[in-house]
Structure formats: C-alpha cells, structure tokens
Amino acid sequence: MTPLNAEAQLRLAAVGWQIGSRDDERAQRLHLAIAAYRSPGGLVHTVHPAAVEAWARYASLRIGQEGAGVELALCTFSFDPLDAIHTAHGCAVFSAQMNRPMAPLGTLDDGEAVVLIDSAGRVFSRDHTGDWLLGIDVDAAVNTLTSGTAFIRVKENGTY
Numbered sequence: 001m002t003p004l005n006a007e008a009q010l011r012l013a014a015v016g017w018q019i020g021s022r023d024d025e026r027a028q029r030l031h032l033a034i035a036a037y038r039s040p041g042g043l044v045h046t047v048h049p050a051a052v053e054a055w056a057r058y059a060s061l062r063i064g065q066e067g068a069g070v071e072l073a074l075c076t077f078s079f080d081p082l083d084a085i086h087t088a089h090g091c092a093v094f095s096a097q098m099n100r101p102m103a104p105l106g107t108l109d110d111g112e113a114v115v116l117i118d119s120a121g122r123v124f125s126r127d128h129t130g131d132w133l134l135g136i137d138v139d140a141a142v143n144t145l146t147s148g149t150a151f152i153r154v155k156e157n158g159t160y
Contacts, residue, residue: 002140011063011146027056030081034103043088046095050121051103054138055081061106069148077115077145079106079138084114090126091116097131098124098158105138108145115141125151133160 004012009019035047058079065074084104091102100118107114113127115134123134123141132151135141144151152160 002135002137002143004139005143005147008139008142008146011065012061012142015061015063017058017061022056023059024056026059027052030055030059034081034085037085037088039086039088041089043092045085045088045091045103046101046119047103048101048119050119051081051105051117054079054105054117054121054123058138058142063146065146071150072148074148075109075145077106077108078110079115081105083107083111084116087114087116087126090114094124094126094131097156098154124154130154 004019031047031052034045038044059081061079064076067074081104084107087104091104094116095102098118100120102116102118105115105117105123108125113125116124116126117138118124121137123138125132125134131154133154134144134151154160
C-alpha cells in the first residue's frame with residue numbers, strides 16, 4: 001500500500017478518520033447491498049476483495065474541499081459506494097475496457113464523476129470527459145484527491 005502523505009492525513013483527521021480505523025461490519029452491509037443491486041437492464045455489480053477492503057477502511061468518508069491543489073482544483077469526494085450504486089452499466093463497460101472487475105467506491109464533486117475500484121485495488125474516476133486513474137491503490141487515490149495532483153488519463157485500450 002502507498003503511505004498516506006501528510007496532507008492526506010491532516011484532511012482525513014479533520015473529518016474524524018483515524019489511521020488504522022476500519023468498519024468491517026459496514027463493509028459487509030455494503031457488500032450485501034451492492035451485490036444485491038440490479039440495474040433496470042438487469043446488470044449487477046461485481047464485488048471483489050479489494051472493494052470490500054476499501055469499504056472497510058474508508059466507507060462513508062466524505063471530504064469537502066475547495067481551492068487550488070498542486071495541479072488541479074481540489075474537489076469534494078465521497079467514498080460511499082451507495083452514492084454510485086446506479087453505475088452497474090458504466091462499471092460493466094469499464095470492466096470490459098480494463099479487463100478487470102470494477103466495483104463502485106464513491107463519487108467526486110457530488111456525483112459529477114463516479115469513483116470505481118478494480119480487483120487489483122486501482123482506483124479510477126469516470127466523468128463526462130473520460131476515464132482517469134486516481135491511484136494504484138486506495139491510499140494513493142486519497143493522496144491524489146487531497147493534494148490536487150493531476151489524474152492520469154486512461155486510454156481506450158485500457159493503458160495509461
């Protein structure tokens with residue numbers, strides 16, 4: 001795992017999150033809710049261990065932030081997969097593109113983008129402009145989001 005940088009630790013602490021904290025019961029409830037969801041077209045989410053681990057560590061985390069980041073403006077983000085439960089179709093499309101199962105992790109800017117996690121633990125966002133790698137693991141994604149570091153564009157062939 002990528003270590004959380006000092007900025008990320010400060011922003012997480014400001015909303016009550018503590019290093020090493022986890023909520024396995026909440027992660028299990030989220031697992032059941034996400035796995036039970038069926039889109040109007042009958043699509044389902046794939047729940048995998050990397051998603052459950054991220055939910056245990058960060059579920060319901062919401063960081064409201066604004067202002068200048070290192071390379072991008074800071075954005076509000078939420079790691080509540082229920083905010084992105086409606087994304088079964090988008091998860092399926094992106095899963096096929098990346099050749100890895102995807103599960104919802106949350107949203108950026110109050111739903112302007114969805115945040116997904118693949119079975120390898122990589123975290124991505126999808127918005128109207130494209131697909132973006134936020135980090136090679138959930139902690140790297142938190143570092144990216146709390147610092148305003150530029151996201152990495154995912155190409156149509158799944159490379160970045």
